Amino acid sequence: MKRTLAFGGIVATAGLLAAGLAAPAQAAGDVASKPLAATGIQAHNIAAFWFAERAANLIQATPYSVETQVAAKHVSGGGPSADSKPGVVPAIGDEKKAASKSKNVNLPKTMGKVFFIGADNKPHWCTATSVQAQYRNLVATAGHCVYDTASNKATLDYWVFVPGYYQGKTPWGVYVGKQAFTHYDFDVYEDADRNYAFVTVYNGIKMPHAGFDGVRQLIKDRKWDELKSYAWFKEVDKATYLAYKAENALPAYEAGGKYYAWKFTDAGRLGDNVGGQGIAYNQKLGKNVFMFGYPSGSHPDGNYAYSGKTLKWSYGKTFAAQAPAVKGEELQGIKSSFTGEGSLGSAWLLNYKSAKRIGYLNGVTIGVADSDGNKRIDTSVSPYFDGETIGVYNAAKSLWSGSIA
Structure with a gap:
């Protein structure tokens, strides 16, 4: 017999998940894909936007809060169900399994913030993580941290991932998004059961030591x-030079009949620098997971809980949940005090090995709730990762991005 808990528009079922069918559902028609930066010049100008004025846009960005707190009419019963056998994709560095134990919780290097321009034309951020991929170039986060559900535009603009970001510092570089993948049902219907996204990223590029303003003055x-x-520039053809000038984001100049454009320094592949989490799908509920993210903001009672500046962790046991207001009929939840702003996209890691700082991504936060009505956030929810999820992942995992330096 299942015990059902109703709270804040989410319905949780404290029963375990039954075994599923034979093979993951991976229909190509279920995957939606959109370009974020199709060319190197586009990627350069996106990076320049975040690097400008000594990373002012990164520093001034605020946490994304679209559809953060879940509140809706209570609905009884239901919850997720496996659509195939359980499966996992090993993390980078964990392809050959080795036992490891640690009493401390070491924070994963794979975590960081994704920055983008929201529907209000202002810079915002969510939480995201690097995950396993053939070319070590893949990022996972919540779907609405990539696809623009607020203005119904295809994708959010100027999308970049910065692992280990802290107050303008980019320790492993900035990774410009190339191609975004999500489920068709989220892209078209904004179905919360499919509110996840995988994004291929170009090789990282390093923050310039000198500000662009000083360079432009030298050109002037x-x-x-x-x-x-200073070796800041590379010689390019006239067409490339004109493309840079048209965008007016990166310095470019003409001298002596030759053309020059800004030269970035390659920081290497994302997975080579920070590693990548594995993926777990069709797992039974009732398992403990670590959740890592950058929660920010206040509880409903006004208590300021988190600054969003540093990576935090939470630990809990998954249970089935529903959030009908955001079309979420097959979600999973965990008990957590993470406030919603900033924690969107937080990684849920199953079997996390603290010594190696890796585990299996088994969810991403898409909303939070106050389950007992005391005006304190106590629950986070995620889509249940099933065969449909691994189908989207499989569409993205083997695509090459390359260097834009």
Whole structure:
């Protein structure tokens, strides 16, 4: 007999998940894909936006709060069900399993923030994580941290991932999103049961030591020799130069009948720098998971709980949940005090090995709730990762991105 808990528009079922069918559902028609930066020049200008004025846009970005707190009419029963056998994709560095134990909780290097421009034309961020992929170039987060559900535009603009971000610092570089993948039902219907996304990213690029404003002044003053001495520029053809000039985001200049554009420094592949979490799907509920994210903001009672500046963790046992207000009939939840702002996209890691800092991604936070009405957030919810999820992942996992430096 199942015990059902109703709270804040989410219905939780404290029963375990039964075994499923034979093979993961991976129909190609179920996957939606959109470009974020189709060319190197587009990617350069996106990076320039975040690097400008000594990373002012990164520093001033605020947590994304679209559809964060779940509140809806109570609905009884239901919850997720497996659509095939349980399965896992090992994390980077864990392809050959080895036992490891640790009493401390070491924070994963794979975690970071995704930055983008929201429907209000202001910079915002969510939480995200690097995951396993053939070319070590894949990021996982909540679907509405990639696809624009607020203005119904295809995707959010100027999308980048910054692992280990802290107050303008980009320790492993900035990774510009190339191609976004989600489930067709989220792309078209905003179905919360499919509110997840996988994004391929270009190789990282390093933050310039010198600000663009000073470089532009040198161009304005026509100090060509000084510009060349810094090795900030590379020679390009006229068409590339004109493309840079049209965007007006990166410095470019013409001198002596030759054309020059800004030269970024390659930071390497994402997975090589920070690793990548594995993926778990069709898992039984009732298992303990670690949740890692950058929660920010206040509880409903006004208590300021988290700053969003540093990575935090929470630990809990998964249970079945529903949130009909956001079309979520097959969700999973865990008990957590993470407030919603900033925690969207937080990684739920099953079998997390603290010594290695890796586990299996088994969910991403898409909303939070106050289950007992005391005006304190106490629950986070995620889509249940099933065969449909691994189908979207499989569509993204083997696509090459390359360097834009």
